[in-house]
Amino acid sequence: MRTAYRVETVRTAERELMARLPEGALMQRAAAGLAAACADLLGRVYGSRVVLLIGSGDNGGDALYAGARLAKRGAGVTAVLLNPDRTHPGGLRALRRVGGTVVPPHRADHALQRAHVVVDGIVGIGGKGGLRPDAAPLAELAAASGAAVVAVDLPSGIEADTGEVRGAAVRADLTVTFGTHKPGLLIDPAREYAGSVRLVDIGLTLPADPDVEALQHADVAALLPHPAAESDKYRRGVVGIAAGSTRYPGAAVLAVSGALRGGAGAVRYVGPAGDAVIARFPETLVSDRGPKHAGRVQAWVVGPGAGDDAEPVAEVLAADVPVLLDADGLRLADRDAVRARTAPTLMTPHAGEAAALLGTSREEVEGARLTAVRDLARSYDATVLLKGSTTLVSGPDGGTVRVNPTGTAWLATAGSGDVLSGLSGSLLAAGLSALDAGSVAAYLHGLAGRYAADGAPAGAHDVAEAIPAAWRDIRA
Numbered sequence: 001m002r003t004a005y006r007v008e009t010v011r012t013a014e015r016e017l018m019a020r021l022p023e024g025a026l027m028q029r030a031a032a033g034l035a036a037a038c039a040d041l042l043g044r045v046y047g048s049r050v051v052l053l054i055g056s057g058d059n060g061g062d063a064l065y066a067g068a069r070l071a072k073r074g075a076g077v078t079a080v081l082l083n084p085d086r087t088h089p090g091g092l093r094a095l096r097r098v099g100g101t102v103v104p105p106h107r108a109d110h111a112l113q114r115a116h117v118v119v120d121g122i123v124g125i126g127g128k129g130g131l132r133p134d135a136a137p138l139a140e141l142a143a144a145s146g147a148a149v150v151a152v153d154l155p156s157g158i159e160a161d162t163g164e165v166r167g168a169a170v171r172a173d174l175t176v177t178f179g180t181h182k183p184g185l186l187i188d189p190a191r192e193y194a195g196s197v198r199l200v201d202i203g204l205t206l207p208a209d210p211d212v213e214a215l216q217h218a219d220v221a222a223l224l225p226h227p228a229a230e231s232d233k234y235r236r237g238v239v240g241i242a243a244g245s246t247r248y249p250g251a252a253v254l255a256v257s258g259a260l261r262g263g264a265g266a267v268r269y270v271g272p273a274g275d276a277v278i279a280r281f282p283e284t285l286v287s288d289r290g291p292k293h294a295g296r297v298q299a300w301v302v303g304p305g306a307g308d309d310a311e312p313v314a315e316v317l318a319a320d321v322p323v324l325l326d327a328d329g330l331r332l333a334d335r336d337a338v339r340a341r342t343a344p345t346l347m348t349p350h351a352g353e354a355a356a357l358l359g360t361s362r363e364e365v366e367g368a369r370l371t372a373v374r375d376l377a378r379s380y381d382a383t384v385l386l387k388g389s390t391t392l393v394s395g396p397d398g399g400t401v402r403v404n405p406t407g408t409a410w411l412a413t414a415g416s417g418d419v420l421s422g423l424s425g426s427l428l429a430a431g432l433s434a435l436d437a438g439s440v441a442a443y444l445h446g447l448a449g450r451y452a453a454d455g456a457p458a459g460a461h462d463v464a465e466a467i468p469a470a471w472r473d474i475r476a
């Protein structure tokens with residue numbers, strides 16, 4: 001599991017550790033890790049040119065001490081001081097002692113143009129809002145320089161706690177972060193500014209429950225359902241799919257295609273697209289009567305391509321089994337009926353659907369995904385999986401939010417969300433909790449998307465067909 005903690009928690013852990021260590025020891029650990037990462041990037045430190053962008057806090061201190069370590073190994077190091085009077089004094093002394101030079105911001109351009117590596121020590125977890133006007137031009141010059149940009153702790157200008165980017169920010173090729181990931185390093189749009197992320201252990205002791213966590217292969221492998229010797233199709237779980245319409249029969253086919261690859265023992269389809277479903281997947285149990293009249297299922301998926309009929313949605317919400325609401329189902333579901341349910345509900349909106357439910361704009365949701373997913377989960381007292389460039393899954397109680405680390409922008413293709421809904425529903429029927437079903441499905445779906453696309457466009461049905469390969473790799 002990869003975990004991330006918000007700034008307040010990091011600060012508390014840092015204070016506790018600092019109280020037990022000699023003065024400055026923590027910063028030296030950070031600087032050593034930072035210098036090592038820069039050295040790896042440079043290949044040969046001796047003779048290289050490094051420019052440090054230095055703000056007025058400890059983030060600048062880290063960069064200065066790391067610069068001093070690189071200068072000791074023969075790099076030419078130039079520090080650009082945004083605020084000479086408030087520069088970390090110890091860090092500046094250390095750099096000067098080994099021959100580092102210092103220039104004001106208006107003379108940074110020349111040094112930046114010749115740099116191999118630029119170290120962004122403008123601001124770290126003490127930052128608020130986008131870069132200030134004096135710092136923003138330096139971020140632009142760094143980007144234009146062609147040098148590799150290494151962010152200290154986080155790219156200056158992003159919101160560490162949420163992943164929002166509210167103004168100018170540094171775009172890094174590599175972020176060297178200390179003690180723990182910060183949520184913003186894992187969540188778009190900020191994640192994109194971070195480049196690849198390297199975590200340096202500085203010995204922090206952090207609480208058991210992170211703010212954000214990302215499953216990794218081993219975590220998913222432990223959650224995947226696996227039939228036992230005594231299993232039969234009913235024990236493995238039956239998933240009901242109420243989806244598709246005469247206008248959109250394909251949504252039903254795609255939801256079933258995902259459901260068949262998700263671990264349930266049988267897939268039951270109810271709705272007007274039964275012929276299309278059977279033609280493609282003869283193993284499906286098909287009925288054209290409403291969900292109420294279908295046989296027993298262990299979980300329902302309702303909504304993909306379903307059109308305007310609210311009846312199946314209401315019937316499914318009244319069932320005492322886990323329910324997944326997607327697409328039209330989200331729009332047609334009565335919020336009070338969702339809140340009144342005792343069995344789990346999993347909602348899977350994309351940003352536009354989430355915006356409609358929250359009464360805000362798509363841009364607002366995409367810019368502040370973590371807030372949106374938590375707000376929606378709280379408002380519906382349900383688990384919410386917010387799809388998009390960073391898929392997030394939040395339970396209703398404001399606990400740890402899961403962030404999906406797999407996926408590819410090629411998944412932005414019509415119908416791939418339908419596949420995800422069937423897959424998630426199947427995992428619900430197999431007995432996973434809503435949080436696990438959503439995050440395991442997103443993980444498998446993202447991996448399957450990568451396999452299906454492999455650098456070229458893929459259709460939603462290709463994604464569904466790649467799910468078994470993703471499953472096998474995770475279990476391997």
Ligand SMILES: NC(=O)C1=CN([C@@H]2O[C@H](COP(=O)(O)OP(=O)(O)OC[C@H]3O[C@@H](n4cnc5c(N)ncnc54)[C@H](O)[C@@H]3O)[C@@H](O)[C@H]2O)[C@@H](O)CC1
Nearest residue numbers: 014027056057058059123124125126127128130131132153
């Ligand atoms: N506290 C600790 O024990 C450790 C802290 N470390 C480093 O210290 C950093 C935190 O240091 P600080 O608390 O001094 O805070 P920062 O260095 O992150 O930033 C504080 C300074 O940035 C300015 N600032 C705030 N928002 C800005 C913006 N939008 N644009 C431009 N300037 C802005 C503030 O005026 C303030 O002077 C961490 O990110 C990490 O790099 C590491 O050395 C590890 C140990």
Ligand SMILES: Nc1ncnc2c1ncn2[C@@H]1O[C@H](COP(=O)(O)OP(=O)(O)O)[C@@H](O)[C@H]1O
Nearest residue numbers: 350387388389408409411412414415416417418
């Ligand atoms: N930029 C992106 N990067 C990664 N995944 C994406 C991106 N955009 C969309 N996706 C994924 O693609 C799928 C699209 O689902 P959705 O928007 O419901 O499409 P549809 O309604 O056509 O099925 C979701 O799993 C979503 O997370």
Ligand SMILES: [K+]
Nearest residue numbers: 120123152156
């Ligand atoms: K920084």
